[in-house]
Amino acid sequence: MAKHKNEAGRISGHVELTRRKRGSQFYAKYRLADGRQVMKLLGPSWSGRGRPTVGYFTRKAAEQALQAILTDARRGQLPGSLTTGATFTDAAAEWLRYVEHDRKRRASTIEDYRNVVRNNLLPEFDEAPLEEITTEWIDGYRARLVAEGRLSDRTINKLLVLLHGIFRRAQRVYGLVANPVAAVDRQPVHRSGDFEVLTPGEVAALARAAESEQDAALFVTAAFTGLRLGELRVLRWTDVDFSKRLVHVRRAYTHGELGPPKSGRVRSVPLIDDVARVLDGLSRREHFTGSDQLVFPNPVGNPLDDSKLRRRFYRALERAGLKRIRFHDLRHSFGTLAVQVFPLSDVKAYMGHADIQTTMVYVHHVPAGDAAERLSGAVAGSGDFVAEGRPDSAAA
Template structure:
């Protein structure tokens, strides 16, 4: 492409289409200009004959609205347009929010997919027909109460749904000029982390590795338990990320839902490579194939990303052969967390595990029992009781 091509204005094009709604069909405009792709509710579709009533459009009227939009866009007079809120529904706002997080915010495809499933199957199904101007906190609270009454979802899941609604309406405030966010006034469900999860001891991790179906699975189980990598990060690990001389494993990528991208935290991190991991990976690096810098450490027979569901089945089988309690493969990461907090400062553990918040790391502190706490406290009290008044006064003045 020549430098002249970069100076040419981006082509402006668009079309109208009719979106069916129980409350009345809408004429929609969709167009692309230099700022990207846009969509706007033009107005309610006129179904009758003769002159349409105010707020309604015929097909010809909708086309004229689009022609005016395209003309402004070609003149550069249509920058970040705010769409009229009149007639727009929650479904319209949800579609715009999904477009925003995918194309503007560049969220991972797996994240967008998960959001889209919830939005389409739950939120739009319940609130999609509601017009934004008519949507109130009472409507959203009724939706929350209905989910609670059904008893199928946890409080955390219900709160996640409410957070998504809040994000959709927050975007609608910017795009449609919506005056208030109705989700802001809805109370969340009380939810607390129990702090309970299962981990393995070092002996149990070794038993799991011995029961693995292959040396690669054994090395993967050891790396998960002693380096704390997520399954997606293990699937994307390459030999160039393993530095034996510096005793480090670099977590640069993650492979989830057939898409390789940055780790969940959005940041590259490095984890200490302890002897157990170094021995397992060193043995694996001596295999006949797939040992180059760009090759995957854990791969299938073709050297490509292995299937996660197949690995889970092999993990469960190895767990049974080893006679271990029914833990999940993600609990191997928890195993690393409980070991790490006993050795490293919390800030280091947070970095090693790729946590966004220190509160997440704190769950491992609460999980690790302080077996000597009673003994240490008793010793401190005994020491204080044996001290003379003069010694106590001296300690107080020193403090």
């Protein structure tokens, strides 16, 4: 029985052959630097002649496998070979601190992260030592969420992404050897490409049914500029350039916090005649027309309450006899119009998308209006596709 030791004599191990009814098995038995003893199954013993079948071990192969384990342990690269002394709760708190203060995520994003940790992750992993949270445990958690059916595949993937970030930070801060989330499969997610939009005529009907001139102007601006609600709530008159026919998107207001747009970048959007007309009307009101004042303020000049605005939006839809859609679908309405007029790269910039694939959904939703005509032209002249001298299939 060969033994292997490091110079300090703390990490050592040997190979054991255990005979069982179903055949002999090789085990690696070793002691880690912190004194823990581990016995790991290597695989069945090979007793035949010639090269062993894959998965079987000779004594020499078992010794080589043990040596590889001990080498990883001495380098600190063996999963579970080092104890961090940290729990999942510790790691989650450190990650939240890191993304808030170091990575400077938006306040609304941090609040979403905290809710996910508190409501989904802590109930599962809580005070478990980081080394005890294995890939098998996390994959079992994923499978259980899928079976319960409470969360969508997309939401489950978001949980896994967040978990991966927590453990990656733990590797850097606590010296955790491996990230157990790395080998967990994500759920397959396919965008349907289907969403609700309003036509320009329906946007006009919505505006006529609005409870105020300001609401009407806001609905029209949302549908024909693609601004998000948080961006509309803090749009200022200095952001509206009537001479250059542009709307500059410089900030957003979500969860009571003022910050940059979702993309983190300032962008500019074309100011079409219909939007310019309704905004020009608002600019002639008695109050709140200063360059640094809000275009769509509440009665005291502050950002509108988004919940109250949504309720007024739904009432206007009902009065106009329109289908019930989300306020965010006004942004989709702009996207479906824009892809019919502008290059895809321009639409991406106007909407503040980080990924062109996000913009592509509008191409799939609204193919070119002359697509059928152009395709017919490509096929025209190829021949007569009606069968001659054969009975109609229905008659047959």
